Amino acid sequence: MEKPVRIALDAMGGDFGPSVVVPGAAMxxxxxxxxxxxxxxDEAKIAPILxxxxxLKAVTELRHTNVAVGMADKPSQALRATRRHSSMWMAxxxxxxxxxxxxxxxxxTGALMAMSKICLRTMAQIDRPALAALWPTLRGRSIVLDVGATIGADAQHYVDLAIMGAAMARxxxxxxxxxxxxxNVGVEEVKGIEEVKAASRLLQAIDSPLLDYRGFVEGDDIGRGTVDVxxxxxxxxxxxxxxxxxxxRQIRAYLKQSLTANLKNKLGAFLAREAFEDLKAKLSPREASGAVFLGLDGVVIKAHGGVDADGFSGAIEVGSNMVRHGLLEKIRDMMTLANEHAAALEGVARANGAGAPPPDVA
Structure with a gap:
């Protein structure tokens, strides 16, 4: 019998706290x-909803704390004031x-990242964590990272992101x-900043059986689903x-304005309601409500602050899937293979008398 997945929930986080978290878990x-x-x-707020x-109550253990991280708190402030006592830290x-x-x-988000990095630490060989989001595309779904965990990157960090994103896709x-x-700003090899071009050369050299690097993609390729990651x-x-x-949101607002403009449009909207529900689901899929912190020595999922119960249930689903499919093990395996390949390339270069290649040369 498969071992149950145990999920810790910060019930006080987000714009709506327990009124969304508990029904989301039930969904x-x-x-x-x-x-x-x-x-x-806070048990007094959670228990009546539970x-x-x-x-849900039958498979839940409620642990009380009345300390919560505010949505406007700075990460440093949250660490000083609520570390070890807040619902976020305890989860x-x-x-x-x-x-x-x-x-x-x-x-x-900032407090969650700071607390996660201090409490869980990063994996070996990973310097900076990343926030990975599921993105609806014409082809289905893609993973985009980093969507806000850290600003800026050198060539090696881009490579680390590619490896972690590929592990999540697997x-x-x-x-x-x-x-x-x-x-990138174009698909041609001469375009882009030096860090991105150097990262491209490194990824071309990896040739991993677990990662298929396709080169540069542009902004409109994200929605097309040109690549998995x-x-x-x-x-x-x-x-x-x-x-x-x-x-x-703009498209949904335009549609609502047009479909309610007159009686004829309202009738058409009623007849096409199933199609519009399908469109809504594609524009805002449930599981896209949860982003994954990658690179930590543990699995942490960030749900949108203004998420509803259905969206929070999607964030839980992402976390459950990451655990069931062994995300951390896949990242470790792929990092090991990448490092072995890099070492092999360096050994060949030295055997040929060329010395180790510079970091931005394949």
Whole structure:
């Protein structure tokens, strides 16, 4: 019998706290089995909501704390004021200590990253974590990273992002050799900043059986689903994510205005309601509500701060999938293969009397 996945929830995070977190967990439980929850937060606020979901209550342990990280708190402020006592820290700590397999929070992104990095540490060979998002595309889904964890990147960090993103794609999409592209201002090799061009040369040299590097991709390739994994640094990645989310809201607003403009349009909207529901689901898929912190020695999922219960259930689903499909093990395996390949290339170069190649040369 498969071991249950244990999920720690920060019930006080996000714009709506327990009123979204608890019903979201209940919704996830309706379509999944073999899961148990640890919920951290104010018992007086959580217990009445939990009582309304007896099936969830039966597989949940509630641990009380009345300390919560504010959505506007600076990471340093959150660490000083609420470290070790907040619902956010306690959920991450449960993942660290083995009481849970992953942690899910809709709370303050900066605080969640800072606490996760201090509590869990980064994996060996990973200098900086990344935030990876699932992106709806014409082809299905792609992974885009980094979408805001760290700003700026050198060539090696881009390579690390590619490896971690490919590991996540193998976990979620169940493809043996995910395709990977570097986000750039053009597909020609001469375009882009030096760090991106150097990273491209390094990725071309890897030739991994677990990663299929396809070169540069442009912004419109993200929505097309040209590759399974789109790699960029956190500044441009976050702008791309927020732009896409804003465009989706804009399209929905335009549709609503047009479909309610007159009686004829309202009738047409009623007749096509199933098609519009399908469009809504494609523009905002449930599991896109949860982004994954990659590079940590543990699984942490960040749900959007303004997420609803259905969206929070999607974030839980992403965490559950990452655990069930062995995300951390896949990242470690791929990092090991990449390092072995790099060492082999260096050995060949030295045997030929050329010395070790410089870091930006394949």
């Amino acid at each position: 996830f439980l309706e379509r999944s089995s073999g899961v148990r929850f640890l919920i951290f937060g 009582d309304a979901h007896p099936r 991450i700590e449960a993942a660290r200590d083995g009481a849970a397999d992953c942690a899910v929070s809709a709370g303050n 976990s979620l999409f169940e493809v043996a050799r995910p395709t990977v592209g570097l986000l 789109v790699v960029t640094e956190g500044f441009s990645g976050n702008i791309a994510l927020k732009t896409a989310e804003g465009t989706a």
